[in-house]
Amino acid sequence: MLGGFTGRPLVCATIAFCLGIAAAGSPGLVWVLLGAGAGGLGWAVWRRRRLLPRAAVVAIVALAGGFLACAHQRPGATDVSTLPPGGQTLVGTVANAPRYADGTWSFVFTAEQHLTADRAEPITGRCYVHFHTDAPIRRGERWRLTGRLRLLTDARNPGGRSERQRLSGLGVGSVLSVGDKLLAQPLGEGDLGWIPRHAYAAQRQALAVLERFVRAPYPELTAGIAASVIFGVHAYPPPAEVSESFRRAGTIHLLVVSGAMISSVFGLVFLPGLLGATWRRTWLERQSGWPASGRGRISHRPGVWAAVIAVLLSTYYAVLTEGGQAVARAAIMGVLIGLAFALRRLPRVAKQHGLNLDYYTLLAAAALLILIAQPTALFQPGFQISFAAVWALIYFVPKVDPFLRSLPRVVRQPLIGTLAAQVVIFPILAWHFGNAPVAGLAANLLAIPLAGVVLMAGMATCALGLTLPWLAPLAGWITGCAARGLMWVSSAFAAAPWAAPEVPRPHLLLIIAWYVGLVLAGWWLVRRRPAAAGPAPPA
Numbered sequence: 001m002l003g004g005f006t007g008r009p010l011v012c013a014t015i016a017f018c019l020g021i022a023a024a025g026s027p028g029l030v031w032v033l034l035g036a037g038a039g040g041l042g043w044a045v046w047r048r049r050r051l052l053p054r055a056a057v058v059a060i061v062a063l064a065g066g067f068l069a070c071a072h073q074r075p076g077a078t079d080v081s082t083l084p085p086g087g088q089t090l091v092g093t094v095a096n097a098p099r100y101a102d103g104t105w106s107f108v109f110t111a112e113q114h115l116t117a118d119r120a121e122p123i124t125g126r127c128y129v130h131f132h133t134d135a136p137i138r139r140g141e142r143w144r145l146t147g148r149l150r151l152l153t154d155a156r157n158p159g160g161r162s163e164r165q166r167l168s169g170l171g172v173g174s175v176l177s178v179g180d181k182l183l184a185q186p187l188g189e190g191d192l193g194w195i196p197r198h199a200y201a202a203q204r205q206a207l208a209v210l211e212r213f214v215r216a217p218y219p220e221l222t223a224g225i226a227a228s229v230i231f232g233v234h235a236y237p238p239p240a241e242v243s244e245s246f247r248r249a250g251t252i253h254l255l256v257v258s259g260a261m262i263s264s265v266f267g268l269v270f271l272p273g274l275l276g277a278t279w280r281r282t283w284l285e286r287q288s289g290w291p292a293s294g295r296g297r298i299s300h301r302p303g304v305w306a307a308v309i310a311v312l313l314s315t316y317y318a319v320l321t322e323g324g325q326a327v328a329r330a331a332i333m334g335v336l337i338g339l340a341f342a343l344r345r346l347p348r349v350a351k352q353h354g355l356n357l358d359y360y361t362l363l364a365a366a367a368l369l370i371l372i373a374q375p376t377a378l379f380q381p382g383f384q385i386s387f388a389a390v391w392a393l394i395y396f397v398p399k400v401d402p403f404l405r406s407l408p409r410v411v412r413q414p415l416i417g418t419l420a421a422q423v424v425i426f427p428i429l430a431w432h433f434g435n436a437p438v439a440g441l442a443a444n445l446l447a448i449p450l451a452g453v454v455l456m457a458g459m460a461t462c463a464l465g466l467t468l469p470w471l472a473p474l475a476g477w478i479t480g481c482a483a484r485g486l487m488w489v490s491s492a493f494a495a496a497p498w499a500a501p502e503v504p505r506p507h508l509l510l511i512i513a514w515y516v517g518l519v520l521a522g523w524w525l526v527r528r529r530p531a532a533a534g535p536a537p538p539a
Contacts (some may be wrong), residue, residue: 014364014371016058020327021375071423072289079152080111081173082124088149089115090176091142093190095126098137099237105131108170109145110190128172135180139200142190147178173462180367203231203235209465210458213476217486226458226483228255229451233319248494250440252420253385254451254486262330266338311338329386332366359394363387381432384427392424393417399525418444424518427511430503439499446489453482 021396091113107129114123129145131137152175153163163175178184192200206356207227216222224238226490238246238255290444311334367387370377377383400416407415422441430436457478464472493499506514 008358008364009032010237010361011364013061014368016062016360017065017368017371018378019099020062020067021371021378023187024066024069026528050056052113054109054251058302065371065375068372069378072375078121078123078125079173080114080127080149080289083114083123083149085150085173085181086148087146088176088227089144089146090123090127091115091120091144091187093192094137094139094141094143095192095196096170097139097237101240103132103134105129105133105137107131107137107139108172109143109176109401112447115144126170126172127174127176127315128167128170129176129178130180131181131184133178135181140190140192140197142187144185144187145176146183147176147227149174149176151175193320196322199322203227205466206462209472210476210479213461213465213472214480214483215473215477216480219480222480222483222487225255225487227452229483229486230321230458230462232256245487245494248439248500249443249447250437250493250500251443251447251486251490252437254447256382262314262318262327262334264452265317265459266334267309304532307338307341311335322507329363329366329390330369332369333362336362336365350496381428384428386430387430389421392420395519395522396424396525398421399522399529402530403525405530415445424515427506427514430506431511434502434505436503436532437500439493439496443489443493447486450489454479454486457482508522 089110090109092109092111095108095110098105100106109127109129111123111125114121127149129147131145152167152172191241207223207401210223210226211219214223221239221242228238232255237243243252243255246255285287309407314334317332318327321327389408397413397416397420400420401412404412404416419441422444426436457475461472461475463480
């Protein structure tokens with residue numbers, strides 16, 4: 001088990017980088033890591049001197065992570081989070097899709113100017129705005145807002161979810177409360193940038209097509225749920241009661257574009273190339289009279305164009321969704337996988353390098369790139385849940401699969417993956433949200449396939465609605481049925497009293513013990529692997 005770990009240098013470097021970031025946010029942890037690092041270096045010199053260079057590289061990477069985290073945690077002199085609490089006037093742009101509830105609009109506000117009695121100063125950063133008005137507010141509008149500015153607050157009740165944790169993924173550091181529409185002045189259209197402007201236009205056009213062709217008793221709500229599955233909550237924030245039912249049922253991740261959606265889009269293009277390679281191989285074998293099995297068979301690989309087009313399409317879809325760390329993680333892994341498949345077709349490269357896909361290394365590469373760009377993402381629940389769930393799939397599915405050979409593969413693999421992901425992310429949900437969505441263990445078995453149907457049928461509806469409108473109603477009908485089924489499953493499981501019980505925030509040592517136990521459980525499963533199942537998977 002340790003040999004497979006130390007044989008992956010990028011994995012070791014990523015873990016060291018994460019420890020350096022964590023140490024930068026906890027002074028007590030700094031001394032613990034320094035002591036552990038000094039002890040490790042002393043052991044390497046005493047036991048095996050050849051391990052000294054590796055230990056030195058790991059220490060340098062950890063220090064780099066700590067310095068980079070300190071640099072990102074320190075706001076600039078003109079950041080909105082550095083303004084004193086109290087009455088402030090800001091000029092900026094609505095950066096996301098506003099949410100309306102009980103006469104209050106809530107949205108992320110990108111600040112551009114800070115107005116005082118005698119001058120206007122340029123300012124950067126984001127704040128979260130609560131605006132009490134019935135007037136419509138759209139994304140991309142520029143406003144002058146006057147209200148009470150305050151920093152994000154911690155939880156008031158023991159074990160409760162704090163405002164800081166709830167808004168950490170939005171990149172905001174303060175909240176601006178505007179009490180009346182007289183304290184706000186619209187200034188026309190703002191500048192979101194070329195990519196957000198293009199993504200927003202595509203989302204609105206897709207939502208209009210879905211509302212036109214989706215057939216359901218509540219077409220706007222059903223189309224909005226479908227748009228949330230395809231593009232995330234940026235496109236159409238669902239009503240608060242719908243979001244609460246998805247949260248209690250443990251299916252809220254389906255309304256936030258995740259890596260599974262990016263993988264589905266990647267496979268939508270890559271699978272035809274893979275099938276084409278299979279058919280081409282079969283045809284050549286028949287023409288050449290080669291045996292159906294044995295040596296000399298043509299390699300089972302798709303063409304270069306299938307990999308390149310899949311990478312381009314999945315990257316473009318990731319840009320349109322404006323997703324968070326989960327989307328970035330899946331897009332990076334998709335690019336690396338497509339690059340490896342493309343390079344395999346070059347004889348000189350394939351001869352010198354195996355280019356075998358190691359999913360632990362791919363996951364570490366994606367995490368390292370994200371953390372270099374944004375070190376504070378390590379502490380955000382989206383980053384932790386995404387990478388923990390993927391690690392659960394990579395680590396547990398091949399180890400548990402031999403014990404359930406009696407079940408069909410189409411049932412066995414989703415069952416193992418869903419249960420493993422839920423068990424692995426349980427401490428993260430308890431730490432950040434103070435509850436345990438027990439219903440998600442069963443609800444996701446039904447909801448994930450329905451979300452896949454909504455994704456594929458919804459994308460087909462959007463494409464056909466713009467090109468072949470006479471075929472779009474059929475795809476819209478399938479999208480509506482799947483979206484209604486998704487809402488029904490979430491509502492049914494959320495209604496159970498045991499759906500999401502509140503749990504106290506676990507201690508950090510208990511979380512570490514939980515994950516150490518999961519790693520040991522995987523090692524035990526490999527040792528108890530049935531003899532007829534073949535060789536054990538790598539750790």
